[in-house]
Amino acid sequence: MDFGRVSGMDATAARGAFLILKKYCRNRGITVVFAGVLPRIRKLLLKNDVASEESFYATAEAAIKFCETHLPARSTFEAHDRVIEPVNMLLQRFMGEPEDSRLALDGVDHFRKVEIPAGREFYRVAQSPDSFYLLARGRVTTSKNADGTIEHDNPLVQLKTVGTSSIFGEVAFFSQQRRYTAATAMEPCTVYEMTREQFEAMKKQKPALSIRLRDVVVQFMALSITITNSAEIVGQTQIKDLK
Numbered sequence: 001m002d003f004g005r006v007s008g009m010d011a012t013a014a015r016g017a018f019l020i021l022k023k024y025c026r027n028r029g030i031t032v033v034f035a036g037v038l039p040r041i042r043k044l045l046l047k048n049d050v051a052s053e054e055s056f057y058a059t060a061e062a063a064i065k066f067c068e069t070h071l072p073a074r075s076t077f078e079a080h081d082r083v084i085e086p087v088n089m090l091l092q093r094f095m096g097e098p099e100d101s102r103l104a105l106d107g108v109d110h111f112r113k114v115e116i117p118a119g120r121e122f123y124r125v126a127q128s129p130d131s132f133y134l135l136a137r138g139r140v141t142t143s144k145n146a147d148g149t150i151e152h153d154n155p156l157v158q159l160k161t162v163g164t165s166s167i168f169g170e171v172a173f174f175s176q177q178r179r180y181t182a183a184t185a186m187e188p189c190t191v192y193e194m195t196r197e198q199f200e201a202m203k204k205q206k207p208a209l210s211i212r213l214r215d216v217v218v219q220f221m222a223l224s225i226t227i228t229n230s231a232e233i234v235g236q237t238q239i240k241d242l243k
């Protein structure tokens with residue numbers, strides 16, 4: 001992360017957004033390094049256990065060099081040919097639970113394993129959010145209406161590609177709002193599906209797990225909003241600097 005243009009940060013951001021980001025990246029095996037961090041911001045990140053001393057580099061170039069020389073690259077073949085993981089392991093990583101987590105094991109009976117062919121739609125814009133998914137194998141593309149509306153059958157623009165071990169469709173599911181995005185399998189996929197009916201059963205049978213799932217999703221939503229707002233602030237600052 002290049003902090004070259006970051007001139008200030010408060011404790012709330014350090015404890016909130018960046019701790020959530022740290023947990024998110026750790027669960028997915030992502031190494032985070034920081035470049036060009038001012039001393040006072042570095043001290044704040046260290047104090048709030050967001051980063052360790054070895055995570056900081058003087059420049060973005062130095063950080064990139066570290067990543068290129070010390071972080072192993074995973075080939076496309078390895079990423080797509082690996083063994084399909086059971087749902088409890090995916091849940092364990094997503095929720096940040098320890099390997100022996102009882103919560104993750106409790107979720108096994110509430111997800112349904114489904115094989116999806118390439119090109120199949122999981123859901124469309126404006127649909128009712130009746131399910132969300134854990135992606136065990138394959139890739140999924142998400143899109144939204146080009147005009148930003150939530151209407152049926154409008155032209156779409158791609159948002160992002162969802163990779164293995166990720167969750168998708170959860171934001172609309174937990175907010176219970178019509179879907180703002182569409183999702184389509186880019187290749188044959190294996191997913192674990194949680195339907196509304198299954199989630200309601202989980203709330204009664206395993207309330208701790210349902211609350212934990214909801215809370216993690218809310219944390220990620222908050223992180224996404226924080227990152228978006230931060231990017232807008234940086235962009236506005238850069239525009240002012242150019243004037």
